[in-house]
Amino acid sequence: xxxxxxxxxxxxxxxxxxxxxxxxxxxxxxxxxxxxxxxxxxxxxxxxxxxxxxxxxxxxxxxxxxxxxxxxxxxxxxxxxxxxxxxxxxxxxxxxxxxxxxxxxxxxxxxxxxxxxxxxxxxxxxxxxxxxxxxxxxxxxxxxxxxxxxxxxxxxxxxxxxxxxxxxxxxxxxxxxxxxxxxxxxxxxxxxxxxxxxxxxxxxxxxxx
Numbered sequence: 001x002x003x004x005x006x007x008x009x010x011x012x013x014x015x016x017x018x019x020x021x022x023x024x025x026x027x028x029x030x031x032x033x034x035x036x037x038x039x040x041x042x043x044x045x046x047x048x049x050x051x052x053x054x055x056x057x058x059x060x061x062x063x064x065x066x067x068x069x070x071x072x073x074x075x076x077x078x079x080x081x082x083x084x085x086x087x088x089x090x091x092x093x094x095x096x097x098x099x100x101x102x103x104x105x106x107x108x109x110x111x112x113x114x115x116x117x118x119x120x121x122x123x124x125x126x127x128x129x130x131x132x133x134x135x136x137x138x139x140x141x142x143x144x145x146x147x148x149x150x151x152x153x154x155x156x157x158x159x160x161x162x163x164x165x166x167x168x169x170x171x172x173x174x175x176x177x178x179x180x181x182x183x184x185x186x187x188x189x190x191x192x193x194x195x196x197x198x199x200x201x202x203x204x205x206x207x208x209x
Contacts, residue, residue, distance in 0.1 A: 156171075
């Protein structure tokens with residue numbers, strides 16, 4: 001399993017009947033990074049009359065027309081992201097009004113078109129879906145656990161030794177997570193304790209490295 005996202009930020013400027021539509025698109029890790037991206041976009045274009053935006057994080061979709069007529073900006077921008085099957089992406093368009101009204105259809109085409117052309121200039125990458133884990137085992141099973149974690153599907157930090165055993169944190173390809181846990185259960189008679197995080201909790205920036 002994998003998802004499609006952007007390797008890095010990209011931008012594009014359109015001029016439509018005197019109005020400037022400055023689009024900026026970028027990969028994001030979570031809602032906090034989406035909010036930070038919007039703050040940067042506003043700071044970069046203080047002259048904008050509207051800053052419409054949209055973002056997607058898995059099944060979580062958000063958008064705003066920022067004062068434009070309802071349905072003419074944020075949603076058309078989001079539709080471009082969805083049609084291209086992109087995830088963990090934020091798109092913004094700052095509009096500097098040029099004095100000519102474009103009408104609802106014209107606005108929707110302008111906002112969506114600016115986003116589409118910014119995405120055309122970006123590099124799309126396919127990132128494997130991961131699951132984060134923390135595994136804890138008694139000392140007697142430490143070598144067994146570390147052998148299992150040597151699997152190519154697994155990336156993990158150095159083990160941490162505590163008074164009651166060994167802790168190891170890392171990530172595994174989502175498709176291999178159940179098998180890894182089952183193998184550890186069989187090899188240690190269930191003595192390994194696992195804590196799992198959802199794939200959406202894995203920072204996208206880490207996955208793109």
